[in-house]
Structures are given as C-alpha cells and as structure tokens.
Amino acid sequence: MRTQVMAENSTKTANLADAHPNKFGSESQSAQEYHRAAWYESRSAREQKNTKSGIVKRRSKMRAKTFNFLFGVAAKLVKAIGLHDHLANRAAKLVLTELDFHFHDLPPAFDGYRILHISDPHFDSLPQLEEAMLAALDGRSVDIAVVTGDIADQFNGPWKTFLPPMRRLISEIAPADGFYAVLGNHDSWRMVAPLEAQGVTMLINETAIIDKKGNCISLTGVDDPSNYYSPEADRALWTAPAGFKIALVHSAELADIACRAGHALYLAGHSHGGQISLPGGMPVMTGMQRLRKFSRGVWRHGGMAGYTSTGVGVSGMPYRLFANGEIALLTLRRKP
Ligand SMILES: [Fe+2]
Numbered sequence: 399m400r401t402q403v404m405a406e407n408s409t410k411t412a413n414l415a416d417a418h419p420n421k422f423g424s425e426s427q428s429a430q431e432y433h434r435a436a437w438y439e440s441r442s443a444r445e446q447k448n449t450k451s452g453i454v455k456r457r458s459k460m461r462a463k464t465f466n467f468l469f470g471v472a473a474k475l476v477k478a479i480g481l482h483d484h485l486a487n488r489a490a491k492l493v494l495t496e497l498d499f500h501f502h503d504l505p506p507a508f509d510g511y512r513i514l515h516i517s518d519p520h521f522d523s524l525p526q527l528e529e530a531m532l533a534a535l536d537g538r539s540v541d542i543a544v545v546t547g548d549i550a551d552q553f554n555g556p557w558k559t560f561l562p563p564m565r566r567l568i569s570e571i572a573p574a575d576g577f578y579a580v581l582g583n584h585d586s587w588r589m590v591a592p593l594e595a596q597g598v599t600m601l602i603n604e605t606a607i608i609d610k611k612g613n614c615i616s617l618t619g620v621d622d623p624s625n626y627y628s629p630e631a632d633r634a635l636w637t638a639p640a641g642f643k644i645a646l647v648h649s650a651e652l653a654d655i656a657c658r659a660g661h662a663l664y665l666a667g668h669s670h671g672g673q674i675s676l677p678g679g680m681p682v683m684t685g686m687q688r689l690r691k692f693s694r695g696v697w698r699h700g701g702m703a704g705y706t707s708t709g710v711g712v713s714g715m716p717y718r719l720f721a722n723g724e725i726a727l728l729t730l731r732r733k734p
Pocket of ligand 1: 518520
C-alpha cells in the first residue's frame with residue numbers, strides 16, 4: 399500500500415545551482431580534500447583508542463547488558479528447540495515500503511522523484527540480503543539510492559562481506575543519480591575508500607547537490623550520532639545550502655537539529671524498528687539515547703518530515719519479531 403505523507407515546509411527560494419555549482423557545494427577541491435584529511439585523522443584516532451562519544455552521554459551499560467543477556471538466553475532457547483533456521487530465514491525476508499512525501503517547496507523537476515532508502519544492511523548478519531533487496535524491489539526503477547549506515551555488522555570485519563553485495567546492488571539497481579551512503583555505528587572509517595571505489599558517494603559531514611536543469615535538492619550526510627558524534631555533524635547540517643534539503647543520518651537522534659537547520663526530509667535507521675518488538679510494533683530496545691519517539695516509521699518534527707527504516711539486516715541475534723526488515727521507496731511529490 400502506498401502511504402501519503404504531507405510536510406509543512408517553509409518556503410525557500412534560494413537557487414542552489416547558482417550558489418553551488420559542483421557536487422560538494424561551493425567548497426573548492428582543496429577545501430574538500432582538507433576536510434576529508436582532517437576527518438580521516440580524527441576518526442581513525444578515535445577508532446584506534448576506542449573513544450566513543452554520542453550526542454548525549456551514554457546511559458548506564460547495565461540496561462543494555464541485561465537485555466543482551468536476555469536476548470542471548472532467548473537465542474540459545476531458539477536453537478535448542480530447533481527454530482533457528484526457520485526464524486533466521488524469516489528475518490532475511492524483506493518487505494518493500496512505498497511512501498509518498500508531499501512538499502510545497504519541492505523544486506518542480508523533482509516532482510515524482512524516487513528515492514530508494516536502504517538502512518542497516520549489516521551484510522554479514524544474514525545470508526543473501528542483496529538478493530532479498532532486489533527481490534523486494536522487483537525491478538522498480540529509482541532515481542537515487544541512499545544507505546543510512548550500518549553497512550557492515552562486524553566492526554572492522556572483512557571487506558568481502560559488504561563490498562560484493564554493494565557492488566551487485568549498484569550494478570543491478572543502477573539509479574540514475576547514484577548511490578549515496580553515511581556510516582553507522584557498526585561502520586569503520588576504513589570502509590569509506592573501498593566503498594567510494596565501488597561507486598558509492600560517501601557523505602562524511604558533507605553535502606551533495608542533485609541538479610536537474612537548474613532545479614536542485616541537497617543531500618547532507620553526517621557521522622553516526624551515537625558512537626562517533628562530533629560538532630562537525632551539526633555544522634554540516636547547519637551549513638547545507640538553503641533550498642530543498644534532505645538529511646541522511648544513521649539514527650533519528652539529530653532530528654531536532656536538522657529541523658532547526660531547515661531540512662525538509664530526514665532519513666534514518668539504526669533502531670531496526672526494535673528488531674524484537676511487542677505486538678503492534680512497540681520496540682523493546684531502540685539503541686537511541688534521545689528522540690526515541692522517532693525510532694520507527696513516518697514521523698514529523700516541526701516542518702520536517704522523517705522516516706526511520708526498520709532496516710534490512712539484524713544485529714545481536716538473527717531474528718526479528720513484529721519488526722519486519724524492509725527497504726523503502728520514497729516518492730517526492732510537489733504539493734500545489
Ligand atoms: Fe544497525
């Protein structure tokens with residue numbers, strides 16, 4: 399079923415094409431290279447020292463440990479009663495969620511623009527997820543594909559777990575305006591270069607402009623807010639050029655900042671819709687420290703519309719309950 403989402407955006411009239419003639423806005427090539435070099439240095443040092451920090455101080459680890467213990471017991475029980483294969487196969491089945499988002503200020507050339515939203519593939523968590531994604535998409539054409547993080551499950555795991563499936567998706571989906579991605583809390587800085595070599599445009603606290611004959615929208619992608627937050631993420635959201643702006647963030651935890659910065663649409667994942675949820679889809683755990691009300695599905699914050707995907711893959715244990723894995727096909731509509 400196709401769902402309609404109406405967004406009450408303020409009117410923005412800036413001409414992005416004039417202000418930002420190249421893909422990464424008005425930054426010069428050398429400024430862009432400096433930005434990346436500084437990020438690599440800072441992020442690699444943080445990963446090496448395992449100095450994680452989120453936008454808010456992480457809560458006591460006791461709660462997460464308790465849930466992980468309970469999930470571990472449940473997983474052993476599932477294996478003991480012989481249901482592991484059945485439940486893991488069910489978790490690997492994906493649904494296609496189709497949504498229309500309506501905006502007053504969508505540039506006319508983007509009326510009907512189709513965004514494939516993939517989140518949390520965790521390619522090494524379940525077998526053949528790329529096959530499941532292609533089956534769910536069932537040959538539909540898309541204009542652009544965006545991945546909101548957790549491309550891998552094992553932090554710093556082997557590249558062969560995520561590069562071949564990404565390569566296949568890029569080649570078979572072949573979106574006209576390309577594949578874009580941000581890192582999630584399971585993803586290392588080391589993945590950026592190999593993914594870019596495959597043709598993925600990684601947005602590392604950066605903004606890309608999609609230009610259609612002078613009509614433009616922008617995509618701003620930032621670092622994961624829960625483990626590797628830095629003020630650079632806020633800066634990128636705030637300094638995205640005026641106009642129709644889309645934020646790509648691993649979790650919905652920066653929704654208030656993106657809204658204040660004038661973004662029209664915010665796409666996220668991270669929560670897996672709880673992965674194990676209560677009947678009706680109420681998540682048991684979201685992995686979010688703030689704005690947990692945005693942990694699943696369509697939501698709105700001020701004039702900004704948002705979508706939090708239940709994700710493709712799994713983490714912790716290879717099962718889902720009342721939280722189907724999904725890919726989402728989001729169509730932008732211009733509201734008269
Ligand atoms: Fe994830």
